[in-house]
Amino acid sequence: MNAENTNGTGQQIKTLMQAVTHFADLNAAHDFFTKMRWPDGVVCPRCGSTDVRYSPTYRRFECSHKHDRRQFTVKTGTIMEDSPMGLDKWAVAFWLEVNAKNSISSYEIHRALGITQKSAWFMLHRIRFAVKSGTFTKMGGNGPIECDETYVGGLSKNMHLSRRRKAITGTGGTIVIAHHPAWLIARTAGPIAQPTGRQHGSCLARN
Ligand SMILES: [Zn+2]
Numbered sequence: 001m002n003a004e005n006t007n008g009t010g011q012q013i014k015t016l017m018q019a020v021t022h023f024a025d026l027n028a029a030h031d032f033f034t035k036m037r038w039p040d041g042v043v044c045p046r047c048g049s050t051d052v053r054y055s056p057t058y059r060r061f062e063c064s065h066k067h068d069r070r071q072f073t074v075k076t077g078t079i080m081e082d083s084p085m086g087l088d089k090w091a092v093a094f095w096l097e098v099n100a101k102n103s104i105s106s107y108e109i110h111r112a113l114g115i116t117q118k119s120a121w122f123m124l125h126r127i128r129f130a131v132k133s134g135t136f137t138k139m140g141g142n143g144p145i146e147c148d149e150t151y152v153g154g155l156s157k158n159m160h161l162s163r164r165r166k167a168i169t170g171t172g173g174t175i176v177i178a179h180h181p182a183w184l185i186a187r188t189a190g191p192i193a194q195p196t197g198r199q200h201g202s203c204l205a206r207n
Pocket residue numbers: 044045046047048049063064065067070
């Protein structure tokens with residue numbers, strides 16, 4: 001995935017101010033994601049055809065082949081599909097994450113975009129997934145999605161002994177463990193495992 005600091009026309013976007021200004025134009029944000037998703041031309045996510053028409057008024061594409069759900073948007077089938085957040089905000093959030101030296105926190109996105117920290121956290125996790133996997137395709141695809149709680153952000157040796165005893169069983173050793181629990185979401189080949197708790201259930205419901 002090429003989400004680097006150009007705006008799709010080769011022009012460099014070097015500052016947050018430039019990114020916000022550029023992507024405030026929804027057509028520019030739409031172009032950015034269209035080129036990033038389909039660098040060789042738009043492809044119908046249902047049938048793979050490139051025979052696709054675009055309606056600028058609605059920013060929607062329509063496949064020329066006859067099948068269900070011929071209309072789609074740049075968000076369809078991607079990590080952004082079920083988010084009410086506009087492409088302008090997604091674009092700036094992408095720009096922030098890709099250009100951050102040591103990644104960015106959801107609090108920074110929350111402040112930069114004027115959105116809730118919860119929404120920022122949701123976006124950031126999906127952006128990281130896209131950057132890491134090199135694809136916009138939504139996690140899970142058509143298969144079941146399994147969520148699990150995991151721990152990130154700190155070394156076990158830096159934890160207070162009492163927490164370490166609680167969090168680590170066995171030898172512990174080099175396990176990278178716990179400041180904040182995070183959700184690990186993975187596509188599973190088989191049936192979804194039994195939910196292990198209330199949060200697990202709500203995560204499945206959200207996804
Ligand atoms: Zn099609």
